[in-house]
Amino acid sequence: MLTKLPSELLDMVIDQISSRGDLKRLCEVCGHLYGRTMPYLYRRSLTLSAPNLSLDDLAVAFEGISREYSRYTKDLGFNIPAHLIAPGYREGFPRCVHKSSDGVADPFSILNLALSSPSLRFPADQLETFRWEVPTCIPSNLFCGNDAFLRNQRNIRSITLITDSICPANVMTQNAVDLVQFKKLQSLNWKGLNPFGNYKALSACIKAHGHQIRSLTLDILSDIHEDHKWLRSYLVHEEGLTLPAVYPP
Incomplete structure (x- = not known):
């Protein structure tokens, strides 16, 4: 019928x-x-998931999106199952692929290649929500650079990030996260901020969009209360920020 x-x-x-x-x-x-x-x-909602902590598997899932229908997607996420993130994650054990890359020069290379491919790019200003729920550093071609996947998505209003706050890799491997480009951003949920650039990126975002952010959740994935106080002190005293009222005390 x-x-x-x-x-x-x-x-x-x-x-x-x-x-x-x-x-x-x-x-x-x-x-x-x-x-x-x-x-x-x-x-x-379109969530790309991998059965284990493998960025190559995420790249395969991303390349497999039907381009005929992806033009309808407003909510896009990359995800690693929670049971692979939880063990030891808050207790101070790094979970990033840099920890177990077995000598691979750049464990992000295949995913970065997919993210920067013009044929896999979404139509401009289509996404409204983006989620990177993977306990790693940020891929270089996700946020920054002329070929970055999100460079043409200026309508994004909500961003969720789960990253590795204590990746042992060299500081030069910690890629920048440009949140200032999302001029309509109203919600930011970031767990696992890494001191190597993430704090600066957060500061720049709040300076640019703090007046319009309605939801701000930050977690450095540490159970030590002093660590959270230090982050607040850094943002308020060293960066001179007035945190939005929605930021937790």
Whole structure:
């Protein structure tokens, strides 16, 4: 019966389906429903995940996105399962791929190549939410540089970052995070800030967008209260910032 409905009515029906699982099952009914449902499936949220702490697997998942439907995506995330992040993460053990790269010159190389590929780039100003929920340093081609994946996404309003605050790699491998470019940013959730550049990036973001940020959550993934006090002291006294009221005490 659904296939006999006018396209406008069918779209209204599909739009009422809130479960991503139900949307996937509807895609499997027939070719007609597949074509009508896929844009809604991509529009809700697209999370690229890897079965282990492998950036190469994330690159494969990213390259496998259907370009026919990715133009509908507003919420994009890269994710490593929580059980790979949690063990020892808050207790001070580095989880970044630099720790176990086994002599690989740049463990980010394959992912960086995918992120900078023009053929894999999303349409300009399409994304509204971005999530990097991976306990590593930031890939160089994610935020910064002319070929950065997010360079043309100026409509992003919400950013979630989970990084490794204590990566033992050389400071030169800690890539910059440019948050100032997101002029509509209203929400920032950052866990695992690394002193090698992350604090400066955070400071620049608050100076530029602090007046409009509605939600600010920072966690250096340390259970030592003094570490959190030090971050606040750095932002307020050394950078001269007035933290948004939404920042936790």
